[in-house]
Amino acid sequence: MWLKSCSIFVCLLVLTCAQKTCDQVNTTCSCHMVSLGGLSTKLDLSCPSDRQDHALFTYLDQKVEVICKQTTFSEDGFKLVPIHPRPTLNFLPNLNETYLKSYKIRECPLTDDSFDTVWHPMGVDNLEALVIENTAFPKNKLEDYYFHAISNHLVNLSLLGVQLEEIDKEVFALMKNLETLDINQNRLTISEHQFSHLTNLLDLRLHNNLIEFIPSTAFKGLKKLVVLHLWSNLITSLNPDTFSDLISVNSLELSDNKLEYLPEDIFANMKLLRLLNLGRNDISKIPPRLFANNRFLEKVRIENMKGITSLPDGFFSNYTYLEEVKLMNCSLNNLSEDLFRNSHALRIIHLQYNDIDSLPTFIFEGLKNVVELKLNGNKIKELSGNLFKDLVNLEILNLGENRIKIVPANMLTGCKHLIELHLNNNDIDSLALNTLYGLDELTTINLSFNNIDFE
Ligand SMILES: *[C@@H]1O[C@H](CO)[C@@H](O)[C@H](O)[C@H]1NC(C)=O
Ligand SMILES: *[C@@H]1O[C@H](CO)[C@@H](O)[C@H](O)[C@H]1NC(C)=O
Numbered sequence: 001m002w003l004k005s006c007s008i009f010v011c012l013l014v015l016t017c018a019q020k021t022c023d024q025v026n027t028t029c030s031c032h033m034v035s036l037g038g039l040s041t042k043l044d045l046s047c048p049s050d051r052q053d054h055a056l057f058t059y060l061d062q063k064v065e066v067i068c069k070q071t072t073f074s075e076d077g078f079k080l081v082p083i084h085p086r087p088t089l090n091f092l093p094n095l096n097e098t099y100l101k102s103y104k105i106r107e108c109p110l111t112d113d114s115f116d117t118v119w120h121p122m123g124v125d126n127l128e129a130l131v132i133e134n135t136a137f138p139k140n141k142l143e144d145y146y147f148h149a150i151s152n153h154l155v156n157l158s159l160l161g162v163q164l165e166e167i168d169k170e171v172f173a174l175m176k177n178l179e180t181l182d183i184n185q186n187r188l189t190i191s192e193h194q195f196s197h198l199t200n201l202l203d204l205r206l207h208n209n210l211i212e213f214i215p216s217t218a219f220k221g222l223k224k225l226v227v228l229h230l231w232s233n234l235i236t237s238l239n240p241d242t243f244s245d246l247i248s249v250n251s252l253e254l255s256d257n258k259l260e261y262l263p264e265d266i267f268a269n270m271k272l273l274r275l276l277n278l279g280r281n282d283i284s285k286i287p288p289r290l291f292a293n294n295r296f297l298e299k300v301r302i303e304n305m306k307g308i309t310s311l312p313d314g315f316f317s318n319y320t321y322l323e324e325v326k327l328m329n330c331s332l333n334n335l336s337e338d339l340f341r342n343s344h345a346l347r348i349i350h351l352q353y354n355d356i357d358s359l360p361t362f363i364f365e366g367l368k369n370v371v372e373l374k375l376n377g378n379k380i381k382e383l384s385g386n387l388f389k390d391l392v393n394l395e396i397l398n399l400g401e402n403r404i405k406i407v408p409a410n411m412l413t414g415c416k417h418l419i420e421l422h423l424n425n426n427d428i429d430s431l432a433l434n435t436l437y438g439l440d441e442l443t444t445i446n447l448s449f450n451n452i453d454f455e
């Protein structure tokens, strides 16, 4: 074999400092200049211009991106071997001339040394955004000293897929200006007061970790927080006051956890909550006053929970801004007539794949903005002729996979804008022609798998 083992070292650096040109770059690298239009010029450097050791740099606006990779070729083919980013810095010409604002490193091994010790020569002291991606922190722990010198100015910090199990809570003590913190895809657990120093935080993403328990002090003081993602963890229970300081949150993602119950006042202080996802938990009972204080709810998902057989009466009623309610794939069997009463902003209602056998005649009364209603995959036998009469803007109606025998002839007279009607997989044996009278916009009607004789 002519090339028994060869090592290709690839380091991609995207560095940006104002309008540089290739001839201003002091380097042994080969340089290519690309104009991005306007004032932006991007410089790509291959360093050194040698086939086997190779680095690519791009310059644009005080931003650097480094991808550290060493590709080793052997008889088994190509294999990626991480390399230490430090040597790659030697390729970077005049790094010091601009203080960096934004810095991203991917697949670069990290050492025990603090971040600023390693990166200080690059001018990281005023860093505002830092992304560390696809690598591992030594001992899977983020120690208190690590970001010490760069903490002051940081606004955005992302530590993605870096195998973190633990973060010393002092790490955040100096990050008074931090607004977004993304630590998704790690193996993190949360300790007492973990985030309580971050009083300016707006956006906190902790999804895809191994969080089982959230101490009730963890989010204390986060009064400005707007977005909180906790999906895909192992959370089994929540203390009633875990979220009590989160008065500004408008988006909360709790899906894909192991929650078995919810304290009735868990969301009581989240008066601005608009988007809530509770799907894929093990909850079986929804407390009647769970959303009593959340008057601004817009979108709610309570899906894929087979333990839920009913909802409290009028549970979604009187919500002025409620647009979407997704209740797919639970075990709902009886719905109260006032479930959605007076929630006139509703546009999307998903009730498919439940155990509903009948629908109260006035359950959709007054919901003139609904465009999509899914009721397929239930056990509905009978439909009242008045059930959909107020749904004057309905475009998609799915009643497939039920046990419907008769479609009342007047059932769709109000639904002038219906585009899709799904009645497949039912027991319908005849459909009166005038059922579809006046539905000028109808493009799809599915009647397959019924007993209709079209002779
Ligand atoms: C590049 O920079 C080094 C140190 O700053 C300097 O000694 C050298 O002369 C420069 N080379 C060129 C080609 O400008
Ligand atoms: C980087 O900049 C600092 C401050 O301007 C200066 O003290 C230091 O000597 C510079 N380092 C190099 C390697 O040029």
Ligand SMILES: *[C@@H]1O[C@H](CO)[C@@H](O)[C@H](O)[C@H]1NC(C)=O
Pocket: 101, 102, 128, 129, 155, 156, 180
């Ligand atoms: C920080 O993140 C916000 C929101 O994603 C973004 O708008 C802003 O430009 C970021 N700041 C920096 C310095 O990258």
Ligand SMILES: *[C@@H]1O[C@H](CO)[C@@H](O)[C@H](O)[C@H]1NC(C)=O
Pocket: 304, 305, 306, 329, 353
């Ligand atoms: C319904 O939920 C169960 C778990 O409760 C899940 O296994 C199944 O895939 C879901 N079905 C659909 C159609 O999403």
Ligand SMILES: *[C@@H]1O[C@H](CO)[C@@H](O)[C@H](O)[C@H]1NC(C)=O
Pocket: 313, 314, 315, 317, 318, 342
């Ligand atoms: C909704 O508002 C009406 C009128 O204010 C009230 O009578 C009814 O009890 C309310 N329903 C719920 C479930 O809060």
Ligand SMILES: *[C@@H]1O[C@H](CO)[C@@H](O)[C@H](O)[C@H]1NC(C)=O
Pocket: 310, 313, 334, 335, 336, 337
């Ligand atoms: C639904 O069923 C539950 C339990 O079987 C019952 O407590 C509740 O009153 C029923 N709701 C309606 C609207 O029938």
Ligand SMILES: *[C@@H]1O[C@H](CO)[C@@H](O)[C@H](O)[C@H]1NC(C)=O
Pocket: 424, 425, 444, 446, 447, 448, 449
């Ligand atoms: C109609 O329903 C059948 C049975 O579920 C399905 O296989 C088919 O794709 C549907 N057709 C349309 C146009 O949706």
